[in-house]
Amino acid sequence: MEFNVYAENCPTRMLLDRLADKWAMLILKRLSDGKMRFNQLRRDVEGISQKVLSQVLKKLERDGLVTRTVFPTVPVTVEYAITPLGQTLTSTIAALTLWAEENMPHIMEAQRRYDGVALTEAA
Amino acid sequence: MEFNVYAENCPTRMLLDRLADKWAMLILKRLSDGKMRFNQLRRDVEGISQKVLSQVLKKLERDGLVTRTVFPTVPVTVEYAITPLGQTLTSTIAALTLWAEENMPHIMEAQRRYDGVALTEAA
DNA sequence: CTCCTTAAGTATCGTTTAGAAACCACGTTG
DNA sequence: CAACGTGGTTTCTAAACGATACTTAAGGAG
16 A cells, blocks of 8 residues: 655644644643643643644544543543553654654744844845 | 643644644644645645645644755756754654554444444434 | 646645633632 | 632634745746
């Protein structure tokens, strides 16, 4: 079976669209440290709205990357956990965030340089 | 210096927002195979619009991940290439796309299972 | 001479999506 | 009694996206 991420209708491309998303990555990374409840996740992943969090979790659940477990307590408790399949992704996500941390200074310097040049040109 | 990708205003989080984008990933991956001109890139990365391609390239250039070189031919020729800094990212992106290709069958099966259950519940 | 083409974009739309905030049931707590 | 926490859905608005048309400038077809 031949896959091609550049092809618009290739399944791997669709999957990449799902994974290459800031919220999905952050959520998976957070869940890789241990299962979590909805609101805890919401507090930890700063800036995500309830709507988007539930949407992304639903998609990740559909893809078999996280599980959703409901406990009939009052109020209801819902626990999200990463699946073994999802776990196989976490090292890659960790590599990406590690890269971001390590190379942040270079990026910020490149931005200053770019913005400086842009300003000079604009003047 | 302490970074935290979960924090909304952390530089690494902003960088992750930039990288964790389907177009940015695909473009960087494509450029990791060699420099390319604008329209070739547009044809290769299926489904991207001119507007978004130029926007994403501009941001990647600002971040120092790609270079843009203009040749004063007629019509003008513009060549995009990945920088050494950008090259250090390609292995991670390659890992992600490889993961997508390898695990696609599991994902698709999970989706079928999920959709089947959803249908049963709806009935 | 006029129309058409290429290249690498910009400008302008209409539509989709994301995000902020309100609302929901439910039982507990002050 | 009013407010709070849970895990969401609904509503509304603002931002992003995608499709199309336009731009500049030179070369070729008719």
